Amino acid sequence: MKTLYLLVPLAPLFGAIIAGLFGKAIGRAGAHIVTILGVTISLLASLIIFKDVMAGNVFNGDLYTWLESGGLKFAIGFLIDPLTAVMMLVVTFVSLMVHIYTIGYMAHDEENWPDDSLARTNSYQRFFSYISLFTFSMLMLVMSNNFVQLFFGWEAVGLVSYLLIGFWSTRPTAIYANLKAFLVNRVGDFGFLLGIGLVAAYAGSLDYATVFGKAQQLATMTEATTGWPLITAICIGLFIGAMGKSAQFPLHVWLPDSMEGPTPISALIHAATMVTAGIFMVSRMSPLFELSDTALSFIIVIGAITTLFMALVAIVQTDIKRVVAYSTLSQLGYMTMALGASAYSVAIFHLMTHAFFKAVLFLGAGSVIIAMHHEQDMRKMGGLRKYLPITYATVLIGAIANAGLPPFAGFFSKDSIIMAVQASQIPGAGFAYVCALAAVFIGGLYSFRLVFFAFHGKERFREAAHDAHHGHDDHGHHGGTHEPHESPKVVTVPLILLSIPAISAGWLIGSFLYGNWFGDAIYINTVAHPAMAQLKEGFHGIFGMMAHGVVTLPFWLALSGAATAWFLYVKRPDLPAVIRAKMALPVKILENKYGLDQFNEWFFAGGARGVGHGLWKAGDQTIIDGVMVNGSARLVGWFASVVRLIQSGHIYQYAFSMIIGVFVLLTLWMNRA
Numbered sequence: 003m004k005t006l007y008l009l010v011p012l013a014p015l016f017g018a019i020i021a022g023l024f025g026k027a028i029g030r031a032g033a034h035i036v037t038i039l040g041v042t043i044s045l046l047a048s049l050i051i052f053k054d055v056m057a058g059n060v061f062n063g064d065l066y067t068w069l070e071s072g073g074l075k076f077a078i079g080f081l082i083d084p085l086t087a088v089m090m091l092v093v094t095f096v097s098l099m100v101h102i103y104t105i106g107y108m109a110h111d112e113e114n115w116p117d118d119s120l121a122r123t124n125s126y127q128r129f130f131s132y133i134s135l136f137t138f139s140m141l142m143l144v145m146s147n148n149f150v151q152l153f154f155g156w157e158a159v160g161l162v163s164y165l166l167i168g169f170w171s172t173r174p175t176a177i178y179a180n181l182k183a184f185l186v187n188r189v190g191d192f193g194f195l196l197g198i199g200l201v202a203a204y205a206g207s208l209d210y211a212t213v214f215g216k217a218q219q220l221a222t223m224t225e226a227t228t229g230w231p232l233i234t235a236i237c238i239g240l241f242i243g244a245m246g247k248s249a250q251f252p253l254h255v256w257l258p259d260s261m262e263g264p265t266p267i268s269a270l271i272h273a274a275t276m277v278t279a280g281i282f283m284v285s286r287m288s289p290l291f292e293l294s295d296t297a298l299s300f301i302i303v304i305g306a307i308t309t310l311f312m313a314l315v316a317i318v319q320t321d322i323k324r325v326v327a328y329s330t331l332s333q334l335g336y337m338t339m340a341l342g343a344s345a346y347s348v349a350i351f352h353l354m355t356h357a358f359f360k361a362v363l364f365l366g367a368g369s370v371i372i373a374m375h376h377e378q379d380m381r382k383m384g385g386l387r388k389y390l391p392i393t394y395a396t397v398l399i400g401a402i403a404n405a406g407l408p409p410f411a412g413f414f415s416k417d418s419i420i421m422a423v424q425a426s427q428i429p430g431a432g433f434a435y436v437c438a439l440a441a442v443f444i445g446g447l448y449s450f451r452l453v454f455f456a457f458h459g460k461e462r463f464r465e466a467a468h469d470a471h472h473g474h475d476d477h478g479h480h481g482g483t484h485e486p487h488e489s490p491k492v493v494t495v496p497l498i499l500l501s502i503p504a505i506s507a508g509w510l511i512g513s514f515l516y517g518n519w520f521g522d523a524i525y526i527n528t529v530a531h532p533a534m535a536q537l538k539e540g541f542h543g544i545f546g547m548m549a550h551g552v553v554t555l556p557f558w559l560a561l562s563g564a565a566t567a568w569f570l571y572v573k574r575p576d577l578p579a580v581i582r583a584k585m586a587l588p589v590k591i592l593e594n595k596y597g598l599d600q601f602n603e604w605f606f607a608g609g610a611r612g613v614g615h616g617l618w619k620a621g622d623q624t625i626i627d628g629v630m631v632n633g634s635a636r637l638v639g640w641f642a643s644v645v646r647l648i649q650s651g652h653i654y655q656y657a658f659s660m661i662i663g664v665f666v667l668l669t670l671w672m673n674r675a
Contacts, residue, residue, distance in 0.1 A: 003054065003061065006047050007080050010090060011141040013043040014097075018134035025127025033127035037134040038101045044141070045094035048087070055087040062147050062211060074202060081147035081210060085523035088350065089144040089282055092357050096273050097137040099496035103365050104133065104266040106493035107372065111264075114170050129169060133270060136162040140275040144282055149198045149208040152283070156194065156247065159276045160187050166267040167260045179259035186256040190246015197239025200225065204232055214289040214525075221293040237290055237297035241304075244280025248334050251308045255598055257331055261323040265368030268323060272330040273361040278353050281337045285346040289525045292344065298531075299429040302342025306434035309335030309441045311596065316448040318592045321378045322367045325452050329404060330360060332441055336419050339434050344531035345422035346524045347515050352415035359403035359412055359504035362497060363452075366397035369493050370456060373486035374463060380452070385461035389486040394457050396497040401449040403504045405560045406442060408548040414508030416442070417547070418515065418537060420556050425533040442556045446563020454571035509544050516541050 017040025021033040028036065064079035080086075108126055115122035139162055143155025160183075168180030198208070204220060205213045213220075223232040244250070249257040257277065261268055271277060284291060284301070291297055309332050316328035333356050340349035371378055373390055387394040403412035420442070423435050463486065488494065513519055516538045528535050541547065551557050570577050582589050594600065648659070 022131030179262040183256035194243025248280030269364035305338030306437035343426035355411035362400035411508035446560040450567035
């Protein structure tokens with residue numbers, strides 16, 4: 003089976019290498035064929051491995067040792083268990099759908115580049131190479147059996163996301179966005195490295211199994227310098243890394259700006275890969291996190307803040323992709339709350355269902371953007387459902403699942419999170435429960451606001467097309483002058499295929515959460531953290547859960563949010579403007595995203611510029627140039643001028659100097675005598 007394990011990450015890697023290095027030779031068709039073939043092979047291999055794991059076969063072993071130093075071994079190895087198998091299936095399936103979708107979305111990518119741009123050449127092939135490399139990086143991350151390989155995958159997805167977010171490199175906004183993503187993730191990675199460093203220092207190993215075996219011993223130790231409980235320091239350090247990758251407050255600021263990349267990569271980053279890496283990592287590290295209630299409390303509070311406050315920002319967004327982006331932030335907050343409640347399997351369950359319905363929403367938004375000639379502003383849409391029936395149906399499915407209404411997938415995973423948080427005894431769980439309930443209403447509102455605003459009501463795109471007829475839109479494309487039409491099958495087929503699990507994936511809840519699906523892959527101290535045990539006692543099948551769900555508060559809050567969206571954007575479309583005018587201050591705060599971007603620009607970027615200016619003036623100009631370079635030159639010049647007076651070349655001056663010298667020596671000798 004080792005060969006099959008290797009095939010999973012290496013097939014996308016080979017596709018990326020061929021498309022990237024030989025793109026000109028194989029052409030556009032060759033690039034998407036070779037990368038899609040690679041991901042397809044990876045998916046098929048993952049299915050075989052999944053079946054083997056479900057039969058009870060797991061694997062944990064090193065394939066290659068490349069360095070040993072001071073008792074630490076740096077190796078490449080795989081841990082194949084139920085948690086890994088689920089992640090492999092989700093990553094490869096969503097990635098395959100995105101690859102196929104990309105053929106249609108990037109078909110006219112040359113329009114995004116200036117005629118004289120060197121990047122315009124082979125941009126199509128380069129994009130396929132990047133997304134295939136992204137898939138390889140994520141698979142290496144989830145399949146790792148040690149912290150070194152985990153960190154490699156962690157940084158690789160960050161690097162490739164930098165390349166993809168800034169793919170349209172002639173746009174200043176894209177360059178700003180990818181730099182922002184790169185720098186914010188470095189902040190999180192600093193904490194992540196500290197956590198890994200503490201593990202290496204005190205456990206003496208970077209292998210998961212060895213470290214987990216020493217977890218109880220680590221829980222009794224304190225960090226030598228600070229005196230903090232070691233296990234808490236390790237867990238918080240690791241979680242800070244997850245805050246960066248999984249975009250938790252306040253390290254979430256990079257994710258909305260990542261919309262500057264092409265829509266396929268928005269779907270891949272937000273649905274199945276990069277942002278879910280943090281959720282997976284904490285779940286994998288459950289034997290460590292279960293030993294620190296302080297870390298779990300920190301996690302559940304951060305998740306609650308992210309869930310509620312990012313959902314609020316989503317309701318004022320007008321860019322269709324940014325609505326879905328802030329929805330992702332809120333949903334990631336739900337997953338993080340589940341981690342804090344020790345409901346790791348629920349977090350992974352929501353990760354899986356969210357991957358499907360969020361991919362539907364992103365790719366559906368991309369289909370709308372194609373139809374609207376690359377217009378993303380929902381204020382210039384409306385009435386699209388009769389022109390885009392397949393896109394409308396799939397986006398509606400994604401919205402229902404995102405809002406958490408039964409019998410769609412999001413209902414089962416989101417309700418399970420809310421129940422787990424309610425049952426949790428971790429400090430901060432009460433605050434998290436209130437935030438989760440509030441976010442349910444807002445989630446229903448922003449999900450259906452997107453549907454009603456873009457697909458129902460007045461056909462505002464006709465006015466927008468008339469205004470743009472003689473110019474360009476904000477994205478560098480000519481304004482559309484034709485009626486929207488449904489996207490090609492290469493776009494709609496992935497949407498349909500993703501819609502199926504967006505509807506039905508939640509029906510696996512019985513075996514996934516309560517049938518010991520994950521086995522030993524996830525550890526929970528049921529005595530100290532009984533939330534999952536209580537959920538299992540109250541579960542009576544999917545029909546019982548749906549029947550109970552429709553009489554609980556979360557269902558009615560989600561339904562009320564959907565009804566509010568219908569009233570505001572279908573029944574009374576004049577009211578949103580009135581509400582916006584009467585609530586100008588809250589709307590301004592939400593539109594400015596709580597001022598976090600401005601604060602970061604002023605404090606961190608501005609502070610860095612101030613420090614840099616000071617170092618330039620005091621360090622470079624004054625000390626280095628003024629003292630060390632120019633000062634030493636002036637000193638040498640002065641010394642040379644003095645020496646020049648003595649070294650005149652006149653014999654009489656040398657003779658006189660010798661006489662004076664002899665006189666001085668005799669005088670000194672006589673005084674000593």
